Amino acid sequence: MKKRSVYIIFFVYISAFIIGLAIGKFYAENNSAKAEIKSQANINEKEEKRIENISNKDHKKHYEQKLDNEENKKQKEDISVSSDKKDIDSINNKKVNEIIKKSSKKIAYLTFDDGPSQDVTPKVLEVLNKNGIKGTFFVLGSMVKDHPELLKKIHDDGHAIANHTYTHIYSRVYSSPEVIIEEIKNTEKVIKSVLGDDYNNKFFRFPGGSFGRPKEIKAAVVSSGYNYIDWNCLTGDAEGKIVSVERQYQRFLSTCKNKKTLIILMHDGKGKYTTPEVLDKVINYLKEQGYEFEVLR
Numbered sequence: 001m002k003k004r005s006v007y008i009i010f011f012v013y014i015s016a017f018i019i020g021l022a023i024g025k026f027y028a029e030n031n032s033a034k035a036e037i038k039s040q041a042n043i044n045e046k047e048e049k050r051i052e053n054i055s056n057k058d059h060k061k062h063y064e065q066k067l068d069n070e071e072n073k074k075q076k077e078d079i080s081v082s083s084d085k086k087d088i089d090s091i092n093n094k095k096v097n098e099i100i101k102k103s104s105k106k107i108a109y110l111t112f113d114d115g116p117s118q119d120v121t122p123k124v125l126e127v128l129n130k131n132g133i134k135g136t137f138f139v140l141g142s143m144v145k146d147h148p149e150l151l152k153k154i155h156d157d158g159h160a161i162a163n164h165t166y167t168h169i170y171s172r173v174y175s176s177p178e179v180i181i182e183e184i185k186n187t188e189k190v191i192k193s194v195l196g197d198d199y200n201n202k203f204f205r206f207p208g209g210s211f212g213r214p215k216e217i218k219a220a221v222v223s224s225g226y227n228y229i230d231w232n233c234l235t236g237d238a239e240g241k242i243v244s245v246e247r248q249y250q251r252f253l254s255t256c257k258n259k260k261t262l263i264i265l266m267h268d269g270k271g272k273y274t275t276p277e278v279l280d281k282v283i284n285y286l287k288e289q290g291y292e293f294e295v296l297r
Contacts, residue, residue: 088218089210095227100261100296108262108291110135110279111231113164113205113238114269116143116150121268123276125157131283134159136296137268138205141166141187148194155195160295162203163187163226173207177220184226203296204228229296231265235282237275238267248278253285262291 110128112135115121121137128135137154139161144151154161165173165183173180184204192199204226206213211230221228236251237243256262264282266275286293 088215088222092218092222092228095222096229099227100294106260106262106289106291107294108264108286109294109296110264110266110282111138111205111296112136112266112268112275113138114143114168114267114272115139116147116154117268117270117272118147118150119270120272120275121147121150121154124266124268124279125153125159127276127279127283128159129157131280131287133283133293134295135293136160136162136203138162138164138203139187139191140164140168140269141183141190142168143269144187144190144194151191151194160201160203160297161191161195161199162201162205162296163191164205165207166190168207170207174213174217177216180217181220181224184221184224201297202226205230229263231263232259233262234265235275235278237272237278241271243274245274245277245281248274249281252278252282262286 110133112121112124115124115137116139124135134157137159139151139154151161163184164187165180166186167173167183173183188199202225204221206221206228209230210218210228218228233255234251235243235248237248239251252264256264266272266279266282268275
């Protein structure tokens, strides 16, 4: 009987030990599972935050791009509104008048378009230098590319250099606002290639003048930082293939009357052989009438 009791106690002890091991393993596995779940939850939370950050960054970038696009659109709309609701010529002329010196004196601006050319520009420079007068040359980018040494000569002699498009081809220049800006920028680029990056004359003259040009073309020029300027007096040297000296001089006299400020249009492009001789007569007349000479910068 005593021996049997010992066996029973031993059996109970062994059973309790086995049950204890089982319970311990259960709790260990359960805690491990909880830890794993918690760890995975932390990972998921971090991933969610990372994705959220990426999403926020993408959203922010998209939002910023949207703002940029809206700002660009607004600027274009502002230009359009200016050209439609407010006279773009008035906007431009206000800027021009701020640059051109207001004076009680009589002022003459001698301007030359379409150069520089080998057959005319050097002779025009000779007349100007002889009289100690400075002029403004509205150059073509294509001509500057062909004759960079003449542009350098104009600059070194102290004259002003302004922009007159690259090609002067009407069908191209006036085909769209984008094209005319391209023409202007290409001319500016070739001028800077000769004179350096310090060149910064923002005067521009439309081929044939600004009269009757589309408002969106004018608005594009003004919004790009340029000021377009025409003339109020001319010699008519472009009114024929070769216009006689006398005819040009009479044209000048008829268009300069009763004007305190004169912006005189002439040309130093190819074939304008009579322009230098007329220029000499024009300068003498203006001096006699008490005009002083300025340049457009």
